[in-house]
Amino acid sequence: MSKDNGRSKAYTICSWVILIILAFLFIFPLYWIITGALKTQAAINSPTPQWWPGEFTLRNFQTLFSKRSAPLFQFKIPFLPLMVTGPIVPAAIRWLVNTVFMAVVAMVLTCVTAAMAGYALAKKRFIGRTLLFSLIVAAMALPKQVILIPLIREMSALGLYDNIWAVIFPTVGWPFGVFLMKQFSESIPGEMLEAARIDGAGEMRTFTQIVVPMIKPGIGALAIFTFINSWNDYFMQLIMLTSSSNLTISLGIATMQAENSTDYGLIMAGATLAAVPIIVVFLIFQKYFTKGITMGAVKG
Amino acid sequence: MRQTMSPELRRRETISGYLFLLPSLVFFIGFVVIPMVMCVATSFTDANMNSNEVDHFVGLANYIELWQDPVFLKALVNTIIIVVVSVPVVTVFSLWVASAIHKMKEAPLSFFRVVFYLPVVTGSVAVTVVWKWMYNNYYGIFNYLLKGVGLIEKNINWLGDPRYALGCIIIILLTTSVGQPIVLYVSALSNVDQTLIEAAEVDGATNFQTFWRIKWPQIMPTTLYILVITTINSFQCFALIQLLTSGGPNYATETVMYYIYYTAFKLFRFGYGNAMGVILAIFIAVLSAVQFRLAREK
Known part of the structure; x- marks a missing residue:
């Protein structure tokens, strides 16, 4: 002093x-x-x-909600020519539903697959581990957007083009989550895993009873990180989704902007609808989020 | 303990390791590795967007054409300008903010971290449309404010003027790029060894000396990481361009990423677009490697 x-x-x-x-x-x-x-x-x-x-x-919001309409949800039952369709609502609401669905599913799938893979990379001594890890790190350094153009053809070949899953799958495949989970799993003491094995616990039990509770903060960080990033991944949504009822909220606002470029009141109403929910989520979970960013960079 | 692993245990570890990895590998290989391979492979063909047509091998034709394509060269120059301006500005700015806030109490520290992260969370579309309004020729606040303080005499069409458009885009890019570096620097600065700083202060070192001699070397890995991620982000600048200027006026804001999109979606030249993608990836890899090398030497 x-x-x-x-x-x-x-x-x-x-x-x-x-x-x-x-x-x-x-x-x-x-x-x-x-x-x-x-x-x-x-x-x-x-x-x-x-x-x-x-x-x-509230006129801008009224205009926004009267612009177009779409069913609240559409769900096709696999292998059957049956389609479950929700009530007709303003398109903007449908876009929000799509966006929430996309972000939540991407988040859950990413957390589950990355937690398992990160644990294996950190704690299992298997053949090909180093090679695999180098491949993951190398992929992370590449520009993500570059692979999206080839992805379009792959998605059309799989029949997933203009389908929300075409946005979800590449998000889950992006290796950042595995990397982050590996960082968190390194801190699990090997003795605990050893002890569990001696006690006769199976692999799956060891994972759910010992590993998952220990890397919970990491999973939280990855969850919020994936949720926000997939909500805002405009480029991927833009190239994968085309029909009006399949759009995400960001994409819908962008489309509206292209059509009514001078009605700023309407566009701001759309932007509010796109930004406010995700900002609220961010504010609630920002501690986890900060942790995720920091941990992901430890070995950059 | 690990060295004495029996072959039986090793086999079990390998099997269970791969079982744990399997779900993640399916997505990673299916939606990251395969597209990467496809990107490189199709860059040597005349592929269009229709996957039913047969692609013809054209050798290096796409790559040769790139260097004669004036739009690509313009896009490359613009992208490099964006990177050269934004990377140092983002790094210095976020280091300054982080040093100013990292010793604060929890509440103000969180407040500032959140505020600087806000443009990232708001999302590129929402951020872009509001800036478009602020830059507007007639009802934008920039023309109003700058006329108010007497800096300009008549309204400027910021995004429609080739002299200003790229600068305007870079300003928006900067506000959406500092959030993550600030979080990283705050964490790095609070992890700096306090005993060393105290010892230096006892020895009468100035704040500047403590920073330069003690903190700077210790936060070097973070700086390196920030340089790399900011470079990658700036190279990939896309949403701003697509929503604000579509590369115009007169290609003044054309970037490589936007031109890739344009080539694939408007010209349907898939192979040509992917050749650009490969060049972009090589550029980023080389630049990241150079930054690593330079930082290591220091």
Whole structure:
């Protein structure tokens, strides 16, 4: 504390001021989206911006929900010519349903497969382990978007093009999760696994009773990380999904933007619908999220 | 203990290891490795988007054409500009923010971490459409504010002017790129060995000296990781371009990633697009390797 002379105090105050200004600038776009969604057409199209909406209106949301409609869900029963279809709702609601479905399924599949694979890579001494791990690390360093163009042809060959599973599967295959889970599994003491084996516990039991509880924080981090990333993976959604009822919320907003590029009120209402749910999820789980980012980088 | 593994145990470990890996490998091989191989393989053919037609082997024709394609070369230059500007700015900016906040109490620290991460979580589409509005020629706040303070006299069509469009895109890219590096630097800085810093302070080292001599070498691995991920992200800049300018005006914002998309989806030249993908991957690999080498030497 004795080193706290005038100069470093001034520096501290300065950096606080700058940080607060920066924080304001980083929050502003979000503020502008949400207030924009609630402004009247006249307020939006005026050359003088209204910093706070003079008059609140829900008209933009009404327009958004009246634009198009789609069934709430469609579910085809495999091998049968049966299709279960939900009630007709505004397309934007269907897009949200699609997005939540996609993000949740991708998250669950990623966590299950990555936890198992990460544990095996960290704790099993099997032939080909080093080679496999190097392949995973090398794949991670490659630009993810480059493989998506070839994926389109693969998906059409599999009959999955314009299907939400075409977005889910590559997300699950991306090796970051395995890498992250390996990092977490390294900390499991080998003696515990040894003891379980001596006690006669089977592989699956050892995994669910000992390994999973120990890497729970890691699974939490991976879950939230996958959820947010797949929600926002616009490029993949763009190239894989085409028909109006299969879109995700981001993709739907982008399509609307292309069609009504000057109706900013409507577009901001859509952007609010796309951004607010995921921001709420992020705020609730941000501790896990931070941990996931940090752990994934340990050996980068 | 491990060295004395019996062949029987080793066999069991191998079988169970692969069983645990199996579900993950199915997805990894099916949807990452196979497309990678396909990307390279089709780059030597005249493949189009129709998977029923037979692809003809054309050798290096796609790669030769690339270097004579003025749009690709322009896209490459733009992409390199984006990388060269954004990587150092993101790194320095996030290091500064992280050093300013990492000693704060939990509440303000979380607050700032969340705030700087917000543009990433908001999602590229929502972020892009709001910036498009802010940049708008008539009702955008930038023209209003800059006219208000007297910096410009009449409205500028920010995204429609080849002189400004790329700069405008880079600004948005920067706000969506600093979130992760800040989180990483905060964690790296709080892991720096405190005893060394205290010892240096007792010896009368200035803040600058402590940073440069003690903290900087210890956070080097983090810096390296940040350099690599920021490079990869900047190379892949796509959503901003597709939603804001479609590469225009006059190719001023054309990037390699956008041109790959354009070639595959608008020109239906699948093989040609994949050749670009291979070149992009090579560029990123070389650049990451160079960054590693440089950082190691220091």
